[in-house]
Amino acid sequence: MSENGRSVKSGQTRDAAIVGIHEFPSRDVEGQLSPLQIKAECAARALEDAGLSLGDVDAIYDAGEAGGMAGLGISEYLGIRPNVIDTTMVGGSSYEFHAAHAKRAIAAGKAKVALLSYGSTAHSNAFAIGVGGHGGGGGMPGPADNMERFCGMTLVSNYAMVAHRHMHEYGTTSEQLAEISVATRLHAMRNPEAVQAMRALEFMDIRETTIQDVVSSRMIADPLHLLECCMISDGGGAVVIASPEVARDCATPPVWILGGGEATKYPENGGDITTSAAAQSGPVAFAEAGVSPDEIDIAMIYDSFSITVLTLLEDLGFCKKGEGGSWVEGGRLRFDRPSDGPALNTDGGGLSSNHPGMRGIFLLIEAARQLRGQSCSQVEGASLAVAHGNGGMLGSRHCAGTVILGRD
Amino acid sequence: MADATRPLPNAREPDTGAFWEATKNHELRYQRCNDCEAVIFFPRRHCTSCLGQNLEWQASKGEGTLYTYSVVRQSYHPFFKARAPYAVAWIDLDEGPRILSNLVGIEDPTRDLTIGQRLRVEWEDHEHLAIPLFRPI
């Protein structure tokens, strides 16, 4: 089989594509815009990017982060009457779920044009996401929270406990984890919006970093240092997903959603904290797409913390469990080392570009930029990408959404 | 913030209330399924292996090993801010349950802890319940 002269693997379906994207450029709206306003502006720009209009949208995907009843509030605010309303809310992984669900709805003939949007003013609201609160069962009242809220587990320490166990079992070092921060910052310095973001959030030192910089930065929750933790910004984005018939006439080259997988993970007696839900969602997504990890050019992996990326790279099958530390050594994740495997978070990631609380939509957006050839840290000839969202807390309970994307 | 207190559990929470009720007597409880022998923790009304409701409370001896931990250096919560740096840990009790708690009785938690080390429960008494904390043996 072939399409536009390129081979399509047997069994691989191309029934929906990302045709429009927009990332809100500012990371500090100084309290002047609401999350809903950010969503609406991003929706307008993403539809414009696709060459579509609001009236074309017949499916809405909304995590409800901007308040009101999810799906309903945004429909009224935008002024649309969609036939498909999906309000999956699984934290930062929501948008990977949304993309996979949009592919299914479009393939089933229920919709032709799906709109995903995100808006947050976490920075303006001065949410102390990482070190505030008591970090129990994800802040949700219930039996798990009632067993955990007494001990002051901050979000950073929740992830740090994965790092400690990873170090204990596999000999992983802080220097190896720092490789993730260093590669991401390198990409951020090449992205003017990321540099502006670090200025807006008053980063102390806006430059490329070294492993030594990372491991000598302040310890927040052992063994995680300041430069291994993501920023808290304002921000938002939108993604438009369309059927092949609509995509053919769009203003942009289609970025096909080739496969999707989703999973849950929670603490279990005797369980393995170093393995995440990605170990379940990844194989499902790769199997549907008919591709393997070693074919992937771009890895857009939720980088809430360095350890998140290391764990997810292993679970997605880029290397064996426990070997992530040595695998990432020597700058392997940089955009200019394509023969060594995928480039990581080429927009600068949540560590150095954009993290308003639920980063999942930016994973899809930057993956689409790469497959269109429009990234600030473009990988020559990039044709396959994985976007993996982790929602919730890596060290206790979380959801995983894996999406495999490919160009014609 | 001299009156800042530890965030306490709700002793009337439907699934875990009986666990907290028993802490008044310094009993560290977990459940076992009479039908399939699974260990259930956190406590709930059903077995997570067979979904049956034939569960029985068991008393743990209160000893276990350190599965993993972190030392919190920065917290905005007034009670914990005053106690930083402090250790948060997942502990594997000898009977099977994995419990989240704080570690106490350590001179410098940033240096003096080792994954796999032995721990024993120690109780912090409050008006209506007690909090299980763990100390190196």
Ligand SMILES: [Zn+2]
């Ligand atoms: Zn049972």
